[in-house]
Amino acid sequence: MGTALIVLAAGQGSRMASDRPKVLHEVAHLPLLGHALAAGAALSPERTIVVVGHGAETVKAALSGLDARADVARQESQDGTAHAVAQARPLLEGFEGDVIVLYGDTPFIRPETLQAMVEARRDGADLVVLGFEAADPGRYGRLVAEGDQLERIVEFKDATEEERAIRLCNSGVMAADAGTLFTLIEQVGNDNAAGEYYLTDIVGLARAGRMSARVVVCDEAETMGVNTRADLAAAEAAFQTRARAAAMENGATLADPENVHFAHDTHLGRDVVVEPHVVFGPGVTVESGATIRAFSHLEGCHVAEGCVIGPYARLRPGAELDRDVKIGNFVEVKSAQVDAGAKINHLTYVGDAHVGARANIGAGSVTCNYDGVFKHRTEIGADAFIGSSTMLVAPVRVGEGAMTGSGSVVTEDVPDGALALARAKQVNKDGLAARLMAKLRAAKKRSAN
Structure with missing residues (x-):
């Protein structure tokens, strides 16, 4: 029947x-x-x-x-x-x-x-x-x-x-x-x-x-029925209480349970450590032994064993992290495959990209994936080293073992093992800073009078 x-x-x-x-x-x-x-x-x-x-x-x-x-x-x-x-x-x-x-x-x-x-x-x-x-x-x-x-x-x-x-x-x-x-x-x-x-x-x-x-x-x-905003808040609190208890019962460590917020489908593996003020949006799986540090926000992503995320990291939908990846403070990853052992540690955006195994992305780097109409993809090879404040203007590929100089704007593919330098030559003008400052201060004094 x-x-x-x-x-x-x-x-x-x-x-x-x-x-x-x-x-x-x-x-x-x-x-x-x-x-x-x-x-x-x-x-x-x-x-x-x-x-x-x-x-x-x-x-x-x-x-x-x-x-x-x-x-x-x-x-x-x-x-x-x-x-x-x-x-x-x-x-x-x-x-x-x-x-x-x-x-x-x-x-x-x-x-x-x-x-x-x-x-x-x-x-x-x-x-x-x-x-x-x-x-x-x-x-x-x-x-x-x-x-x-x-x-x-x-x-x-x-x-x-x-x-x-x-x-x-x-x-x-x-x-x-x-x-x-x-x-x-x-x-x-x-x-x-x-x-x-x-x-x-x-x-x-x-x-x-x-x-x-x-x-x-x-x-x-x-x-429990929901008829008012107060009921809705009570229902959310009830869900979170049960979800936190279930996560800990299944082997996760929540350092401050009341300040971790789950979605209806969050999955945490055994020995996952979650620090305070972490928010899980829908569609998140965190595998065994990973650590999610404080003030991170995860949604629509997969975090493999041994990864360390945050603090203050954001993983957006389509972020797929392989084993032992490090995602550091103020890093955002979206629609990107990050292979085992790669490090993206500081102040960086990686979107619509593939980051190879053991690659290191320097602070302040950006995959420039959007031209105002279309999204474009960045490929970063295994063991590549991306210097700090590198702008990777997609579509572009940085080969295996390749490097970019800090401050570079990379618009062309970088072959395997090559070093890309894409910045203007520095020119020093002796005494010009002092003369400019004196001129500006004089102008400020005149405007005050």
Whole structure:
């Protein structure tokens, strides 16, 4: 029996005070919707339906960037969660497996939790509801259950004092086979203060129809929803706390964990050392034994074993560093392959380039890769020595074992083993500095008067 996902992403999220759809706000450089889809994707669903509404075109465009294999259903008017789920029905015509309803603004539900819901369904429950034990139940809906058998969901405003004392709360996430889900939704009414069709009503309808309903319980942290900027900040903090703990558990050393920031897909190998104030953007892999020094920023790059990066280094997308590479302070590398043992230690930009093994790039050097329209490539051979403040005007090649003189502007290829000097001959004018300074000071004095 297959599984399908319905992810609700139609809400405006007015409390975010944003022109961007709420589900596209990011935690760890990934939209909230991306987190929800990633959790569901672990089940290898046959179908994934994202229900869009507010900012529908923007959300649809974001799905392609998330590489999500999802169909889109549109909720033209926001008439409640049951109404939103119903919009997915035409896209699941003929599907007979289980359907799990997720929320695009609830980013932290684990794949293992969703798998437990699927197993409960296949163990005979007609309807499965995800609940959590709340530290402060507040105004959450309460799950009235005996053991794992769910009797009903009671909204806070309708609950008795005895029911309000219940700490088992409703997350909103549900699972049922497609036929049962949509049959129950057909029976949901909107006789309530908001005039909306609530998905939670299907529990009472299922029990009235002598169907079984079961509760699967998860940690409260998994059910964190994001409705405000404060919620977004709390979600980011929660993600970072878990990511830091996981990195250290897997063998990385974080000298000051609270000042290291991860992306959703950061990978650190064993015995990686990360100093304070390091930020990882998306798409970073750091292999075992590398060191990332303080105040460095890495994004879209691969750092091999034994590399030392920083302090104050920036690795941009496409930076591929082989073993034992040294990238020093105020160095930026972008779209470049840097081979084993090469050193780029100070105040340098290397972009759209290939730096050979053991090459040494002197301070203040630049690969001048952009002519205002096109990007061009620089090739630096193995064991080459690039003198300080060399401008390599691409496309250009510096051969193996070649050198450039400090201050050179290199516009032509340098053969293997050659020395390139590309600067004007120095001329000294005796006494001219003193005469110029005297003239300038006199002019300044006249202007002051």
